[in-house]
Amino acid sequence: MPKRVEDLQRSWAACTAADEQKHAVIQGLFDHIEALSSELADTERELLDKRDALQQIRGRESDAIKRIKDLERQRDRHIFAAVLIDGDNMPFKDDLVKQGFHGGRKTASLLKGAVNSHLEKFVPEASKQLINVIIHVYANTKGLGKKYKEMDLLPASGTFEDFVRGFNMGDELCHYTDAGDGKECADVKVQTADQILAAMFDFYRHDVHCHKILLCAPSDNGYARLLMPHLEDTPLCARITLLRGARFASELQNLHARFHVTSFDDVFRRGTLPSFEPRAPLRMTPPATPDQGYAAVAARGTSSTTPLPTMQGPSASPATANKNGKPFIERNAQGYRLDRRIQFSSDDYKSLKPRKLCNAFHILGKCPYGGDGSCNYKHGKRLPAEKIPALRLIARSSPCPAGVWCAEPDCIYGHRCVRDGYCDRSVCWFSDEMHDTDTRVATVV
Numbered sequence: 001m002p003k004r005v006e007d008l009q010r011s012w013a014a015c016t017a018a019d020e021q022k023h024a025v026i027q028g029l030f031d032h033i034e035a036l037s038s039e040l041a042d043t044e045r046e047l048l049d050k051r052d053a054l055q056q057i058r059g060r061e062s063d064a065i066k067r068i069k070d071l072e073r074q075r076d077r078h079i080f081a082a083v084l085i086d087g088d089n090m091p092f093k094d095d096l097v098k099q100g101f102h103g104g105r106k107t108a109s110l111l112k113g114a115v116n117s118h119l120e121k122f123v124p125e126a127s128k129q130l131i132n133v134i135i136h137v138y139a140n141t142k143g144l145g146k147k148y149k150e151m152d153l154l155p156a157s158g159t160f161e162d163f164v165r166g167f168n169m170g171d172e173l174c175h176y177t178d179a180g181d182g183k184e185c186a187d188v189k190v191q192t193a194d195q196i197l198a199a200m201f202d203f204y205r206h207d208v209h210c211h212k213i214l215l216c217a218p219s220d221n222g223y224a225r226l227l228m229p230h231l232e233d234t235p236l237c238a239r240i241t242l243l244r245g246a247r248f249a250s251e252l253q254n255l256h257a258r259f260h261v262t263s264f265d266d267v268f269r270r271g272t273l274p275s276f277e278p279r280a281p282l283r284m285t286p287p288a289t290p291d292q293g294y295a296a297v298a299a300r301g302t303s304s305t306t307p308l309p310t311m312q313g314p315s316a317s318p319a320t321a322n323k324n325g326k327p328f329i330e331r332n333a334q335g336y337r338l339d340r341r342i343q344f345s346s347d348d349y350k351s352l353k354p355r356k357l358c359n360a361f362h363i364l365g366k367c368p369y370g371g372d373g374s375c376n377y378k379h380g381k382r383l384p385a386e387k388i389p390a391l392r393l394i395a396r397s398s399p400c401p402a403g404v405w406c407a408e409p410d411c412i413y414g415h416r417c418v419r420d421g422y423c424d425r426s427v428c429w430f431s432d433e434m435h436d437t438d439t440r441v442a443t444v445v
Helices: 003-077 094-098 100-119 141-150 160-170 185-191 196-206 222-230 234-239 250-258 294-300 346-355 359-364 385-395
Strands: 080-086 132-139 174-178 210-216 240-243 260-262
Touching (some): 080 196, 094 100, 094 160, 100 132, 100 160, 100 174, 100 210, 132 141, 141 160, 141 174, 160 174, 196 210, 210 234, 222 250, 359 385
Parallel strands (some): 080 132, 080 210, 132 174, 210 240, 240 260
16 A cells, blocks of 8 residues: 555544544533533522422511510500509508508509509509509408507508508509418518419419519518529519518618619508507606707717727627616607617727627627528627627618517617718618607607
């Protein structure tokens, strides 16, 4: 075969190989395009499925939102406020009690009106005309009736039960219930979980229809312990309002800032009722000049070397003792309890004031909370007798829950403002009747 022909054959073979290579490349491109098209179709189907699922979810979400709004509207049509009152610690105004049955009806009306006014700022606009107010008062009605009789607030032919009956008939949602006898019968119901009022508080705080809870018992520390477990529950704290009557008890004073606070001065008495039994008074000649204010004494103090008054040891009673060693209480012409001036060391006062000691333990030798483990204040070794007067003055800076009518011989709290005569009443813990006190002794009981 001529050389020229061989060259042409080799050239053709080379061209054929190149064409086959190009064909293979093009076929590979077609195969890749087909694979991508298949993946794209799968992705499109998957997106369609997800879109359909999303539309279903959005539809269910929209239905759920509508149901929630319907439930909220139904809830708001049935919301209520619960008012829980310890009647022993929050007595109604004397002039209302005097009116007996009609006073009870008037009290129920005034109280509901005051609560509704307070609720204006907390209730949804659409529900303001629909909210109900449920009022529960628990008290020792027999004991209250006896006190009111002693105070001549009830007519000779009338009883406190007339007032209670009028209160209960004044509104179908107002309930005044006799909690029975016992010094703190009503408040035990709040303090312990198995008692009625505590169970009601627990029930109402879980009820979605209960928009507000008004707790009315300012002068008893037991209610502080009822509230303490819930201090970190901000939504619940926002639902609770503490009603101020007499000054808050010390433990409530420490935590009341976590809650709404209000007062109904047209309904409740500013102070608690007198707790003393009338006894034959021992007439004494009043001093020629009134006693000086405690603020002046505290400001002047005594030097650290000034002799302190003779006492019967750290557990001596804060009441004055007669010749037989029995304590008695001095009262002025209004019947208000008087606190005698204390001679004390200013150095002791300054050193003890920041220590947060348990006053009852160191002064009386006994703690009302049972011991160091359950008390928020320091026990340890009791103070020596010479430091007790300064601690007594510190204890008197807290007003007595029983107020000027206190009849407890061992009471260590103040029955007269320690800054009387120098006091800014707008920020004072002591009630009005504990200011401008007539310090002349009229009776001793």
